[in-house]
Amino acid sequence: MKWSVGTKLGTGFGVVLVVFLIVGAVSYYSTTQLIAASDLRKHTYDVLARLNEMLSSLQEVEMARRGYLLTGDESYLDPYGSALPKIDKELQEVKRLTADNPRQQQRLDVLSSLVSERVALTKETIELRRSGNAEAALQIVKTGKGKSLLDAIRKAVNDIESDELETLQKWTNEADNNGIRTKWTIALGTVFAIFLAAIAALLITRNIARPLQGLTTAARQITTGDLNIKISSNGRGDEVGVLANSFGQMAQSLRTVANSASQIAGGDLSVVVTPQSPDDALGNAFAGMSQSLRQQIRDLIEGANVLGSAASEIVASTTQLASSASETATAVSETTTTVEEVRQTAEVANQKARNVADSAQKAAQASAGGRKSTEDLTAGMRRIRRQMEGIAENMVALSERSQTIGEIIATVEDLAAQSNLLAVNAAIEAAKAGEHGKGFTVVAQEVKSLAEQSRQATNQVRTILNDIQKATTAAVMATEQGSKAVEAGEQQVGNAAATIQLLTGNVSEAAQAATQIATSSQQQLVGTEQVAGAMESIKQASVQNVASAKQLESAARNVDQLGQSIKQMVARYRI
Amino acid sequence: MNAKQILRERARALARREKSAAIQGATIEVLEFRLAQERYAIECRWIQEVHSLKDVTAVPCTPPFLVGIVNVRGRILAVLDLKKFLDLPSPGITDLHCIILVRRNDCEVGILADVIVGVRSISVDDLQLSLPTLTGVRSECIRGVTAESVVVLDLERIFSDPRIIVHEEVEA
Numbered sequence: 001m002k003w004s005v006g007t008k009l010g011t012g013f014g015v016v017l018v019v020f021l022i023v024g025a026v027s028y029y030s031t032t033q034l035i036a037a038s039d040l041r042k043h044t045y046d047v048l049a050r051l052n053e054m055l056s057s058l059q060e061v062e063m064a065r066r067g068y069l070l071t072g073d074e075s076y077l078d079p080y081g082s083a084l085p086k087i088d089k090e091l092q093e094v095k096r097l098t099a100d101n102p103r104q105q106q107r108l109d110v111l112s113s114l115v116s117e118r119v120a121l122t123k124e125t126i127e128l129r130r131s132g133n134a135e136a137a138l139q140i141v142k143t144g145k146g147k148s149l150l151d152a153i154r155k156a157v158n159d160i161e162s163d164e165l166e167t168l169q170k171w172t173n174e175a176d177n178n179g180i181r182t183k184w185t186i187a188l189g190t191v192f193a194i195f196l197a198a199i200a201a202l203l204i205t206r207n208i209a210r211p212l213q214g215l216t217t218a219a220r221q222i223t224t225g226d227l228n229i230k231i232s233s234n235g236r237g238d239e240v241g242v243l244a245n246s247f248g249q250m251a252q253s254l255r256t257v258a259n260s261a262s263q264i265a266g267g268d269l270s271v272v273v274t275p276q277s278p279d280d281a282l283g284n285a286f287a288g289m290s291q292s293l294r295q296q297i298r299d300l301i302e303g304a305n306v307l308g309s310a311a312s313e314i315v316a317s318t319t320q321l322a323s324s325a326s327e328t329a330t331a332v333s334e335t336t337t338t339v340e341e342v343r344q345t346a347e348v349a350n351q352k353a354r355n356v357a358d359s360a361q362k363a364a365q366a367s368a369g370g371r372k373s374t375e376d377l378t379a380g381m382r383r384i385r386r387q388m389e390g391i392a393e394n395m396v397a398l399s400e401r402s403q404t405i406g407e408i409i410a411t412v413e414d415l416a417a418q419s420n421l422l423a424v425n426a427a428i429e430a431a432k433a434g435e436h437g438k439g440f441t442v443v444a445q446e447v448k449s450l451a452e453q454s455r456q457a458t459n460q461v462r463t464i465l466n467d468i469q470k471a472t473t474a475a476v477m478a479t480e481q482g483s484k485a486v487e488a489g490e491q492q493v494g495n496a497a498a499t500i501q502l503l504t505g506n507v508s509e510a511a512q513a514a515t516q517i518a519t520s521s522q523q524q525l526v527g528t529e530q531v532a533g534a535m536e537s538i539k540q541a542s543v544q545n546v547a548s549a550k551q552l553e554s555a556a557r558n559v560d561q562l563g564q565s566i567k568q569m570v571a572r573y574r575i
Numbered sequence: 576m577n578a579k580q581i582l583r584e585r586a587r588a589l590a591r592r593e594k595s596a597a598i599q600g601a602t603i604e605v606l607e608f609r610l611a612q613e614r615y616a617i618e619c620r621w622i623q624e625v626h627s628l629k630d631v632t633a634v635p636c637t638p639p640f641l642v643g644i645v646n647v648r649g650r651i652l653a654v655l656d657l658k659k660f661l662d663l664p665s666p667g668i669t670d671l672h673c674i675i676l677v678r679r680n681d682c683e684v685g686i687l688a689d690v691i692v693g694v695r696s697i698s699v700d701d702l703q704l705s706l707p708t709l710t711g712v713r714s715e716c717i718r719g720v721t722a723e724s725v726v727v728l729d730l731e732r733i734f735s736d737p738r739i740i741v742h743e744e745v746e747a
Binding site for chain 1: 604606619620622623624625626627673691693694
């Protein structure tokens with residue numbers, strides 16, 4: 001079966017369409033005939049109606065004539081005038097309606113001559129009556145010529161009517177027969193057409209819908225992502241076969257792409273995806289994707305390396321930061337302690353400053369007393385000077401006496417030396433004398449010993465005298481200096497008195513200053529306490545800083561670990 | 576042993592030493608004096624007397640060791656300074672210096688001494704002969720050195736030293 005799907009569909013629908021066309025044609029034909037029969041019936045009844053109208057008008061004319069004849073009243077002739085044209089008109093109409101029937105035309109011609117004749121008779125009668133010849137007119141009526149004419153007219157009309165009705169009857173029968181035939185034709189034709197349509201639908205369904213259904217199922221599987229599908233064209237060459245082949249190729253291509261994708265997903269980015277064609281959007285996109293993925297992974301590896309080193313540096317920095325923060329905290333703590341000590345010192349200083357202020361007040365009072373004392377001191381100094389002068393005179397005398405003693409000592413010393421030499425000479429003489437001089441030797445020895453003792457004694461005396469002389473000299477000098485010092489002291493006492501006066505003023509100023517200092521110190525204490533409070537706050541902040549730095553450090557360590565993890569993750573990719 | 580015994584023994588020992596010193600043979604009597612803080616001695620047999628140094632008259636055109644001449648009881652004597660002779664430092668002459676008058680045959684001179692210590696007796700056996708370290712004039716003029724390092728001068732040699740003869744002529 002090498003038909004294409006279109007041909008198959010066309011054939012199926014064409015057969016059904018032909019059947020329907022036949023049924024329709026038959027129906028059209030019979031309907032046309034029915035309409036024609038209906039028209040004919042209307043035509044027939046129209047003809048019959050007009051003939052009856054014509055007959056009634058003719059009777060009106062007759063009645064008008066009779067009335068006039070009897071009465072001679074002109075008013076009876078009114079219908080006559082109006083009925084005459086009507087009779088003509090109806091006759092003309094009937095003639096026009098039956099123009100297709102020569103037989104009826106012939107009869108109508110006869111009828112029209114009869115009617116003319118009858119009308120002429122009537123007109124004659126009326127004219128006679130009008131001219132006053134009622135008897136003549138009555139005669140004419142008595143002949144019965146009018147009545148026979150009227151009968152003939154009626155007969156002619158009946159013939160025409162019967163002919164028309166007969167024709168009508170014939171058409172009506174034919175139309176009825178046609179209708180029955182048509183009814184059967186429609187019924188049978190419809191059934192046949194339905195039957196044909198059912199067969200065609202069955203065939204098309206079996207031939208097209210089933211494979212399409214298989215493809216739809218496969219497409220649904222692909223939609224859900226299942227690419228493990230088997231599609232066979234069963235050797236069909238039509239569109240469905242081509243569609244199945246194309247579907248199989250598409251699935252194959254998708255499987256290839258999916259395999260590449262799974263390899264990429266497994267981290268192997270070295271897969272090269274070759275597009276099936278230049279228009280292969282998925283393949284091109286996939287190739288581009290893997291290309292850009294490679295690039296991105298490369299960038300990512302570089303980024304991970306940079307991140308790792310940066311994280312390490314951050315860890316180092318944060319560690320330093322943490323240690324610095326700890327040091328800062330320690331320093332701040334020490335500073336706080338120091339500030340606390342400073343505060344205590346300030347407190348002490350404040351206390352001291354108050355004491356100083358009190359002392360300064362006392363000093364101011366004391367300095368007032370001091371001024372009076374300096375006056376007494378001046379008088380005392382004057383007495384001391386007089387006594388110093390006396391001492392100086394005594395010292396000079398003493399110095400002169402010691403000088404004299406020195407001279408005496410020199411003499412004694414000289415004597416001792418000479419005695420010594422004498423003793424030595426004696427000893428020499430004794431030695432020369434030998435045995436006889438032994439005793440003299442002892443004497444000489446004793447003399448020498450005495451001389452030595454006296455020399456030593458004089459030496460001691462000289463030493464003492466020297467000391468005395470030095471002491472007296474020093475005393476004289478000291479006395480001199482003492483006198484000068486006393487004079488200077490007197491002068492200084494005068495100066496001191498002036499100074500103490502100044503001092504009194506200064507001390508009172510100092511007392512005021514000390515009071516101000518005490519006030520300032522109080523303010524300073526308050527300030528220092530504020531500083532201590534601030535330092536306490538700083539200490540807490542610094543402790544928090546340390547905690548934050550520790551947290552930061554651990555966070556940085558996490559970042560570092562993250563960087564290492566990213567590095568390991570990235571290292572799994574093969575580019 | 577009680578204290579008395581000890582004292583007795585000690586006294587006995589002292590007595591023995593005394594006896595042994597007396598027993599010792601030849602002793603010489605010397606006059607000890609000082610020259611520039613060193614102790615020297617001269618045998619008494621040469622010495623006439625000691626005298627304090629007064630009125631030294633310097634003599635021109637004489638060697639440095641000749642201090643000058645003095646008048647002692649009418650005798651005019653030359654005064655030698657052994658310090659110059661023995662190459663010892665001499666800080667100068669003061670009134671405190673003494674002269675030792677010595678006589679050899681007819682020659683009588685005065686020897687300048689810084690300080691006269693006194694007469695004492697020295698055992699000849701104690702004298703050690705000239706020390707090997709001494710050289711030149713010092714070794715020639717010394718008779719011996721005692722244990723207390725007193726140098727005993729040999730005046731005989733000093734007088735026989737040719738340098739001591741003063742014979743200088745100065746052209747007018």
